[in-house]
Amino acid sequence: MVDIIRTMSGHSKDSTFNKAIELALQKQKNSQTDFVTLFAESFNQIDKNAKLAAIFSYELKDKIKVNSTNEEVIAAIREETNSAFDRTFQILRQRIDKFGVTQPNIQKLSQSERILVELPGVKDPERVRKLLQGTAQLEFWETFDFKEIAQNFVEADKLLAKAQNFDVDSDSLMNLSDTISNINKKDSLLAENKTDTSGKSLVDKIKSKDTTKAKNKDEMTREQWIKEHPLFHVLQLNVDEKNIPRDGPVVGMAYAKDIPKIERMLEYAKKALPHNIKLLWTAKPIQDKTNIYQLVAIKVSSRDGTPALGGDVITDARQDFDQNGNNEITMSMNAEGAKIWKNLTAANIKKSIAIVLDNLVYSYPTVNQEISGGRSSISGRFTLEEAKDLANILKAGKLPAPAKIVQEAVVGPSLGKESINASMISFIFAFLMVLLYMYFFYNGVGLIANIALLANIFFLMGVLSSLGAVLTLPGIAGIVLTLGMAVDANVIIFERIKEELRQGKGRKAAIEAGFQKAFWAIMDSNVTTIIAALFLAQLGTGPIRGFAITLAIGNMSSLFTSLFVSRLMFDFSTDLSKSDKVSISWRIK
Structure with missing residues (x-):
């Protein structure tokens, strides 16, 4: 903000102006108040009769007049600095989005007039520093x-x-x-x-x-x-x-x-x-x-x-x-x-x-x-x-003023060891619970659902790896949600098959009818979720975008594994089995 205010003053040599800048910088070290307010207080403190219009009237001639009050000048300065802050935020976000970092987090800390940038998986910090600090003049x-x-x-x-x-x-x-x-x-x-x-x-x-x-x-x-x-x-x-x-x-x-x-x-x-x-x-x-x-x-x-x-x-x-x-x-x-x-x-x-x-x-x-x-x-x-x-x-585009890195920390490898460990433990626990539930509730075909679920995780991780994605908390949340939706697809199929078996149909006929009747329900639910995820990825930033991308890829993988991999294993087990019965629950054989 100091550079922007100096530029708006035409780099004035006025002693009162420069003393006010220095005093505002001293106050800022122990204050949460924005710099423009501190500058206004400091200027008034040094000389109550001094006029800011005399300093800023040339550069801000479209917004103030020579006889404008100090309050009017400060309002114009605040408007310009807020606009410059917003432009800086937008420009930095565009640079980072084009930089190719997966799931970046960029936030405005308006009170402190700073911008928080979190970039997971960056291997060249010096390159990022140049990207953020270059004014592009x-x-x-x-x-x-x-x-x-x-x-x-x-x-x-x-x-x-x-x-x-x-x-x-x-x-x-x-x-x-x-x-x-x-x-x-x-x-x-x-x-x-x-x-x-x-x-x-x-x-x-x-x-x-x-x-x-x-x-x-x-x-x-x-x-x-x-x-x-x-x-x-x-x-x-x-x-x-x-x-x-x-x-x-x-x-x-x-x-x-x-x-x-x-x-x-x-x-x-x-x-x-x-x-x-x-x-x-x-x-x-x-x-x-x-x-x-x-x-x-x-x-x-x-x-x-x-x-x-x-x-x-x-x-x-x-x-x-x-x-x-x-x-x-x-x-x-x-x-x-x-x-x-x-x-x-x-x-x-x-x-x-x-x-x-x-x-x-x-x-x-x-x-x-x-x-x-x-x-x-x-x-x-x-x-x-x-x-x-x-x-x-x-x-x-060029920044309104040079961006300065005031604080920097490298947390390895992506979220920090403790966060990653806690997230992975919760993920593994949820995954095992789903596997056990599917097996005990659906008996033999529960194994088919579990194999399809493992294949889903395999494909999902493979796609994310090929895209250079980094495992972050929003990404892990997207994966966990994907597991639940993948199991949901198999549950719909199994329940349809159970309905057909209750009507007295044989193994092959029940499986065929079950998949046919479940197809559009699974397709509709997953496609609508994918559409919502794509909108989130397009309009969202940072963690929201990371979550949306993981969710969209996971749903596409779920469609493939639940409708194709599961059906393939059902057909394979039917060809091998001489029995016309299917073990789909502890009550229905």
């Missing part, structure tokens, strides 16, 4: 060509050399250069650029320019070079063997461990860089297991700092394969997005457009021609699971 940006801004980074390096207030690691660039050199021997460092085969690192290249300063010395020491070039010792610039900047938006490469240090340096030296530049890192390293990432120069063309095209225009996204068989995500845009995309590509022919998701660059393809129709794709050495998850997130 897709953006398409124009880019700088590094040749245009290379001198700016030289000036930034000089500015940092004068400051001399950054800790340095003297081995960082040497190791980075060696790693990149090894990669270049196997493959191209940048797909569209020439490989540097000189074997020289950036250290060597810049040293060659500084030899006039060290003519009376054997060589400038590494420490001296780092002191004069604090930025370039951690950022390997994207230059060729002649020290000339390469084409494309890539500024340079760095180890993941050096990224925070580089970001601090560039923030300090930002006055040396273009005012409309935005520097983002790639989502993936330049090669697997290298831990080296590229820095991409984004061009901010709009006055308000927004991207040229946003992800809200995406209408469909799916995992696909490119012409080389690599995973990618293909996307379709609405009419407005297709028009902007067409104009954007037409204006950037022979230039790169960066495709950015959650502030990470996934690809920066070069535009060869104008692209119409609103179709695009994201590539970036995805695994099949990563591509499917990303397509799922994009299709479900």
Whole structure:
């Protein structure tokens, strides 16, 4: 909620507003009251005369006016935050439903403004964390060509050399250069650029320019070079063997461990860089297991700092394969997005457009021609699971604000050992009681019912296993109910057979008539139950959906075993038996 309120304020720098936010956060630690109410109390506590309308009137201009009271503003904020909370819940539910988890449980804890997510049988918790926390903020940006801004980074390096207030690691660039050199021997460092085969690192290249300063010395020491070039010792610039900047938006490469240090340096030296530049890192390293990432120069063309095209225009996204068989995500845009995309590509022919998701660059393809129709794709050495998850997130939509996991617990294997044991004991006990009852009440044919019941359980478990279902409490309840309904079908058949025997019919005739008369009664009851279960599965969520699926599969299995397996065993026993009598109860033979 804090992020949403800050966004609605336009990230206001108002001191009263920010103090109220901090005070509300402190109060929230020991309170069950919703955050909006705590914020309103804190704002009024800090300054009773302060006006919230002055802070929120621009972003909420459709709901409030400049002279609106604080109560009216709080009501508008509450409406927006409640709407954002509901959208977050719906989006997370869509993501999880498409994720393929069996019988998930997703609940809104409105009082604490949190969402409870229970996912049984998950084998990769990290994948789930990414699925839940990804905001899916897709953006398409124009880019700088590094040749245009290379001198700016030289000036930034000089500015940092004068400051001399950054800790340095003297081995960082040497190791980075060696790693990149090894990669270049196997493959191209940048797909569209020439490989540097000189074997020289950036250290060597810049040293060659500084030899006039060290003519009376054997060589400038590494420490001296780092002191004069604090930025370039951690950022390997994207230059060729002649020290000339390469084409494309890539500024340079760095180890993941050096990224925070580089970001601090560039923030300090930002006055040396273009005012409309935005520097983002790639989502993936330049090669697997290298831990080296590229820095991409984004061009901010709009006055308000927004991207040229946003992800809200995406209408469909799916995992696909490119012409080389690599995973990618293909996307379709609405009419407005297709028009902007067409104009954007037409204006950037022979230039790169960066495709950015959650502030990470996934690809920066070069535009060869104008692209119409609103179709695009994201590539970036995805695994099949990563591509499917990303397509799922994009299709479900972006979250109103980043979702943060505040509490996490793994209960193994699905419900916890104690719950599973208690549930299985009750299931086994109920199963044995049904078997004993059928045998003692229906005598010989009770064994046929018991065999059919065992077959029913076998088929039910097999289907659930093939669907990847996880045994949960609602699922166990569905299985137990299925046992009762399966026995009920056999009871109807046996009672019909008993009626025929009382009328004096023989064994074969009684069995034939019993099954015929019981067929439609069994069919009607099971089909109506299956229809109800399918509606529950379609409209319900979490435990309700799990129960409905188990019940529907169990009823289908019951129909098969009671009408086919039982009849098969009756016919088989009739063929083997020479007697014209059937042992169907302790009273009727």
